[in-house]
Amino acid sequence: MSIDSDVANADSHMFVEFYTFDxxxxxxxxxxxxxxxxxxxxxxxxxxxxxxxxxFPRQWLHYQMQNDGGAFIGTPLAEWATAKPxxxxxxxxxxxxxxxxQTVEQxxxxxxxxxxxxxxxxxxxxxxxxxxxxAKNQSATSSELEDTKAELEKLKAQVAAMSEFxxxxxxxxxxxxxxxxx
Numbered sequence: 001m002s003i004d005s006d007v008a009n010a011d012s013h014m015f016v017e018f019y020t021f022d023x024x025x026x027x028x029x030x031x032x033x034x035x036x037x038x039x040x041x042x043x044x045x046x047x048x049x050x051x052x053x054x055x056f057p058r059q060w061l062h063y064q065m066q067n068d069g070g071a072f073i074g075t076p077l078a079e080w081a082t083a084k085p086x087x088x089x090x091x092x093x094x095x096x097x098x099x100x101x102q103t104v105e106q107x108x109x110x111x112x113x114x115x116x117x118x119x120x121x122x123x124x125x126x127x128x129x130x131x132x133x134x135a136k137n138q139s140a141t142s143s144e145l146e147d148t149k150a151e152l153e154k155l156k157a158q159v160a161a162m163s164e165f166x167x168x169x170x171x172x173x174x175x176x177x178x179x180x181x182x
Contacts, residue, residue, distance in 0.1 A: 013037070013109060015100045016056045018048055018063035030063065032056075037101045038114035074103030080132055087128045095119070104129050 017033045020026075030048035053060040062073050077096060081088050099117055101107055108129040115122035 011055060013106075013111065013114070014056075015102070015106070016059040018052075018056075018059055035100060036114060037106055037110065038099050038117035040099065074105040075133070075136070076103060077101065077107075080104045080129070084128075084132060087132070088125070092118075092121075092125065104133055108133055 013036065015033075015035045015037050019031055019033065020028055021031065032044075032046060032048040032052045034044040036042060048060075058073055077088075077093060081093055095118060096107070101110075101118075107126055110126055112123075115126060118125065
C-alpha cells in the first residue's frame with residue numbers, strides 16, 4: 001500500500017532554495033534551504049549534496065542559471081496581483097511573502113494544512129489561483145492555436161500553388177527522351 005506522499009509527489013509542494021554564503025569559511029559553497037510553505041517552524045538548511053540536486057533538479061538548475069538572488073520558477077504572485085488586483089489584497093500579499101509562498105502555482109497546489117497558516121479565505125484564494133492559472137493557460141493555448149491555423153492556411157496556399165504549377169507543366173509527351181532545346 002502506497003503512502004499519499006508517494007502518490008501525490010510531496011516534493012512539488014516544498015519551498016526549496018539553493019544559495020551561497022558571501023562570507024568565510026563557507027564562501028561560494030552551495031547550501032540548500034527546504035521548507036513547507038506555510039510552516040515557518042520546520043526549516044532545513046544544510047550543505048547541498050548530490051541527493052539534494054537529484055531530488056530537486058528544477059531548483060538546482062535555477063540556482064545554476066540565476067544571476068541575481070531574487071528569482072524563482074513559476075508565475076510570480078506580483079504578476080497575479082497586477083493582472084487581477086481585486087482577487088488579492090496587499091495584506092494577503094505580505095502574509096504570503098512571510099510564509100514563503102512565491103508563485104501562484106504554490107498556492108494553487110497547496111494542501112489544506114499549508115492553507116491553515118494563511119488564515120481565513122485561504123481556500124477561496126487557492127480556488128482563485130487555480131482559476132487564474134487555468135485562464136492563463138487557455139489564453140496561451142488559444143494564441144498558439146491561432147498561430148497554427150495561420151500557418152496551416154499559408155501551407156494550404158503553397159500546396160495549391162504547387163499543384164497548379166504541376167498541372168500547367170504536365171503536358172503529354174511521346175515516348176523516349178525529350179529533344180534538346182537549343
